[in-house]
Amino acid sequence: MTADVLQQFDGELLIKILNTLKDPIWINDKNGNVLWVNQAAAETFSIGELIGNNVFEMEKQGVFSPSISRLVIEQKRFISTAQITQDHGRLLVSGDYIPDENGDIQYIVTHARQLSQAINQSSELEKVESILQLYKQQIRELILQKNQQDEDFYVGNSKAAQSISVWSQKIADIDTTILLTGETGVGKTAFAYRIHQLSSRNHKPFIHLDCGAIPESLIESELFGYKKGAFTGANVNGKLGLIAAADQGTLFLDEIGEFPLHLQSKLLQFLQNKTYRMIGDNQVQQADVRIIAATNVNLMERVKEGTFRKDLFYRLNILPMKIPPLRERKEDIIPLLNFYLSKFNQKYSRRQTLTKNLMDTLYNYSWEGNIRELENLMERLVITSTGPKIVLEDLPSDFPLQQSQQMLLQNIEDMSLPIYLEQIEKSILIKTYNETNSTWKTAKKLGVSQSYIIRRLKKFNLRISEKKLVEE
The missing domain is CATH 1.10.8.60 (Helicase, Ruva Protein; domain 3)
Incomplete structure (x- = not known):
């Protein structure tokens, strides 16, 4: 093709050419943001406007798995593998990148073809199916290796960390509800995702709903979805709920203690029967979803307060797992x-x-x-x-620790040595007790008697409040 002919292929004509192709074509930037798709891609992935979405987020939502763009970004090479879509379709997808002047990724171009078409053309159905299974296994292993690098609570050799690792492997393929408890920040979300990846549902969506972050009035529509015209202001096309989006996958209900009381019976019904009704719809829907719930509050206390159903608690608490705080x-x-x-x-x-x-x-x-x-x-x-x-x-x-040390050092000139030493002792006493939550353990760690600790608490006007030492 001569240079004169090439010059005729301007942007508009190139777009027309790409739109004539029956195979989906995607162009993403180096961060996975969708810049352009052809008409075939828009028809294959019927989720509304694709341009402007991020492939990492779409992968998390279960639109497709795996994201070929993500694999290209991580491995910085040509990738060709099988991909499963939200409607259970199978694609054979290839992706590569266009480098910038420094050789780094600037754009990513992916091309997909229905796997059935590739099978028919090659007449090797058995071979392709075995390759598909191999790809799925390799992808699963890669994901697990990446998660082991990213999931912080598996770092370390403590009995707690080892117990968590062993427990996650034991319960991953026991297809029932799990309740994770533990303080804020201990890694409940990462642990839930780890279980999902170890399970046979790993190639299906993992959907995360933070029950404490969504207004109570919106949780029902987010979780169960609604039919067209269900209420004033509703989307004219209706809305698919997160339960439907997580079909055959895992739904992680974070901060389950904040789940509205008036909706708990509806959630209980789904847990028992795997059935539910969308808002504005009389038809019963079914979804094969594994539920993992998490909370940092005492649900039994919520049951006693009347803000959480006892039957729902017991249904969630089939496989309980407490993730210990870092201080333990x-x-x-x-x-x-x-x-x-x-x-x-x-x-x-x-x-x-x-x-x-x-x-x-x-x-x-x-x-x-x-x-x-x-x-x-x-x-x-x-x-x-x-x-x-x-x-x-x-x-x-x-x-906090640096601040207390600085205050002691700054005030040393204004203190006598006995007072200064008492301040240091008081600081050590508070820190050690707040780590152990026990006067006996504090005494053992500091090498003194328990009665000595009790006397020092009295001398320094310290009292125990909610398992912490505070000044009176």
């Missing part, structure tokens, strides 16, 4: 610090290390915000520290 698995703090240091060094192209003094300080910190607090602090330190080593002075001024 202190052996994992140093591995977690190293894990996140490596993660954020890689993300921000840094080579920082932690000094021993800082490591010791963070090891002895109570971490009330658990793994989430540790992760956020490490990212902040990697970003804000300037030297090759992150030192104690790099801790933010609002960091």
Whole structure:
């Protein structure tokens, strides 16, 4: 083809040519945002406007699995594999990237074909099916390997971390409801996703609904969906609920303790029978969905208060799992610090290390915000520290432990030595008790008697409130 002919292929003509193809074509940017699709893609993935969506989010929503663009971004090479769509269709999808002037990914182009067409053309149905199974197994293994690198609560050698890992493998393919409990920030969402990936449902959607983040008036429509014209202001085409979107997959109901009381019977019915009704519809729908619920509150207390149904609690509590707070698995703090240091060094192209003094300080910190607090602090330190080593002075001024140490050092000139030593003893006593939640354990850890601890609490005007030491 001569240069003169090539010049005739302007943007408008090229779009017309691509739209004549019966196979879906996608063009995404390096972050997975959809820039353009041809007409075949728009018809294959009937979810409304595709342009402007993000393939990572669509993969999480179960529109397709896996995302070929994600695989291209992660592996930076040509990818060709099988893909399963939300309506259970099978595609043979290939993707590659267009580099920028530095050789980095600028755009990603993917091409799909119905797997049945590829089978008919090759006349090798048995071979292609076996290849499909191999692809699915390889993709599952890759996902599990990636999750093991990303899921922080598996980092470390504590009995708690090992127990969580073993338990997740045992219950993954026991296809019943799971209830995860634990404080905010311990990793309940990551644990739920881990179970999903280990289960036979791993190639189907994993849908996350935070019951505490959605207004009570919207939860029913979000979860169960509604029919066309169900209520004033409803979408003219109706709306598919998250239960339907999670069909054959997993629905993670986070903060289940905040689920509205008047809808709990409807949720209970679904858990028992796998049936439900959309808003404005008399027809009973069915969905094969595994429910994993999570809460950081005591549901039995909610039952006693009358804000949570007892029968729903027992239906959710078939396989309960408590994820311990970080202060109860202190052996994992140093591995977690190293894990996140490596993660954020890689993300921000840094080579920082932690000094021993800082490591010791963070090891002895109570971490009330658990793994989430540790992760956020490490990212902040990697970003804000300037030297090759992150030192104690790099801790933010609002960091509780650093703040208390600074106050003691600043006030030393205004104190006598006995008073200064008492302040240090008081600080150690508070920190140790808040880690152990027991005067006996505090005494054992500090090498003194329990009666000594009780006397010091009285001397320093400290009292126990909600398992924490506070000043009277």
